[in-house]
Amino acid sequence: MNFRGLKRLTATAIFATLLTPSFLIPQAEAASTVVSPVAPKAFINSDLAYGEVLIREGTTFITLTDLKPLGDYTYKYDSAKKQITISSKDTKVVVTAGSKLMQVNGANKTLTNAPFLHKGKTMVPLRAVSMAFHAKIYWNAPTKTVFIAKPDPNVVAGLHSESLTTARNAALYMPRVSLIPQDLIERTYLEMQGQDYYFPKNRADMYFELDNDLVSYYKIRNNTAELKWQAKLHIEKGKDPKSNFFILPYHFTKEIGQQPDIKDLTFARFRFRYPVGSTFYSMVNSKGEYAFGDVELDNHSPNYEGVIVEIPEEADDN
Structure with missing residues (x-):
C-alpha cells in the first residue's frame, strides 16, 4: 500500500x-x-x-x-x-x-x-x-x-494489512495522542539526521521512536498512536550498565508515563538516515544485535510505503 x-x-x-x-x-x-x-x-x-x-x-x-x-x-x-x-x-x-x-x-x-x-x-x-x-x-x-485525530482511511487499511512492513509504516502515520498527565518532553537537536524505530518482533501494534535525545513509546489503540512513556536521554552521562532497557541503555534526565518491561522481547530495529536516503536494520534482544542489513529507499517509486523495510531474517527468527 x-x-x-x-x-x-x-x-x-x-x-x-x-x-x-x-x-x-x-x-x-x-x-x-x-x-x-x-x-x-x-x-x-x-x-x-x-x-x-x-x-x-x-x-x-x-x-x-x-x-x-x-x-x-x-x-x-x-x-x-x-x-x-x-x-x-x-x-x-x-x-x-x-x-x-x-x-x-x-x-x-x-x-x-x-x-x-x-x-x-x-x-x-x-x-x-x-x-x-x-x-x-x-x-x-x-x-x-x-x-x-482523524486517520486517513488508506492508513487505517494499511494498519490491518497482512503485510507486516505495510502495517508498521501505517502505524507511524497514525495520529498521535497523549493522556499522560504531564507535558510532553522537548528534544534536544543533536544532528541525528533521521529517526530510529523499534518494533517488537512480528508486531506492528507498538513501537519506540528515538528522535535525537528523545525516546517515545507508542501503542496503537482505536486507530491512534497513544503515547505511553517518554524519556530524555542523558547523552553526556552515557550508558547505564544497570539498565534493563537494552535497546537504549542510557541514563535518563526526565521521564513521563510508565516505562514498559521489555526484557523478554526481541525487536526489529530500523535506523532511517535522510542524508543517504537509506534505512539500516537489525534484530536486537537482551543478548545482543544481529541480522544486519540496509535498504536504499526511493520515495518516488509507486511501491514506496515508508522508512520501515522488510527484514528477511525476522520471519525465520522463531
Missing part, C-alpha cells in the same frame, strides 16, 4: 510543521472570551496548532485554519453572512459566527456554544470539529492539551 502522498508523522513534524495562514476576515471579537492562565494547546493529526486555543465558558475553541491537517477540505468565507463553508468530496458544513446552528450536509446541528471571530480568525468549539470533520477528540485536562 502506497502512503507516498501522506506526511510521515515524526517528533520533528509535530513541533516544526508550519500551517498556512488563516482567513483574513473582519474582526468582531467576542468580549467575553477568557484565555486560560496556562495557555491550552492543540495537536491536530499530530501537528501542533499555531493559532490560539481559547477556553470560553468551559468550552475549548480552535481556529478553523489549524484544522487543515484533518483532510482535503476547501474553505469559502461569506463576509456578508459571516459564514464559512467547509467542503469535501462527501461533506458540506456551514458555520456562522455568533450562531449555535451548524449545517452538516443540509441538516441543522445545534452547538452548545456558537463560533466567534477572534483577531480575524473564526474560532469553533470542539463539538463542531467532531461533528463536521468526524474526528475524535481527546482532552488531557492536567496539561490543558487537546488532541484531534
Whole structure:
C-alpha cells in the first residue's frame, strides 16, 4: 500500500510543521472570551496548532485554519453572512459566527456554544470539529492539551494489512495522542539526521521512536498512536550498565508515563538516515544485535510505503 502522498508523522513534524495562514476576515471579537492562565494547546493529526486555543465558558475553541491537517477540505468565507463553508468530496458544513446552528450536509446541528471571530480568525468549539470533520477528540485536562485525530482511511487499511512492513509504516502515520498527565518532553537537536524505530518482533501494534535525545513509546489503540512513556536521554552521562532497557541503555534526565518491561522481547530495529536516503536494520534482544542489513529507499517509486523495510531474517527468527 502506497502512503507516498501522506506526511510521515515524526517528533520533528509535530513541533516544526508550519500551517498556512488563516482567513483574513473582519474582526468582531467576542468580549467575553477568557484565555486560560496556562495557555491550552492543540495537536491536530499530530501537528501542533499555531493559532490560539481559547477556553470560553468551559468550552475549548480552535481556529478553523489549524484544522487543515484533518483532510482535503476547501474553505469559502461569506463576509456578508459571516459564514464559512467547509467542503469535501462527501461533506458540506456551514458555520456562522455568533450562531449555535451548524449545517452538516443540509441538516441543522445545534452547538452548545456558537463560533466567534477572534483577531480575524473564526474560532469553533470542539463539538463542531467532531461533528463536521468526524474526528475524535481527546482532552488531557492536567496539561490543558487537546488532541484531534482523524486517520486517513488508506492508513487505517494499511494498519490491518497482512503485510507486516505495510502495517508498521501505517502505524507511524497514525495520529498521535497523549493522556499522560504531564507535558510532553522537548528534544534536544543533536544532528541525528533521521529517526530510529523499534518494533517488537512480528508486531506492528507498538513501537519506540528515538528522535535525537528523545525516546517515545507508542501503542496503537482505536486507530491512534497513544503515547505511553517518554524519556530524555542523558547523552553526556552515557550508558547505564544497570539498565534493563537494552535497546537504549542510557541514563535518563526526565521521564513521563510508565516505562514498559521489555526484557523478554526481541525487536526489529530500523535506523532511517535522510542524508543517504537509506534505512539500516537489525534484530536486537537482551543478548545482543544481529541480522544486519540496509535498504536504499526511493520515495518516488509507486511501491514506496515508508522508512520501515522488510527484514528477511525476522520471519525465520522463531
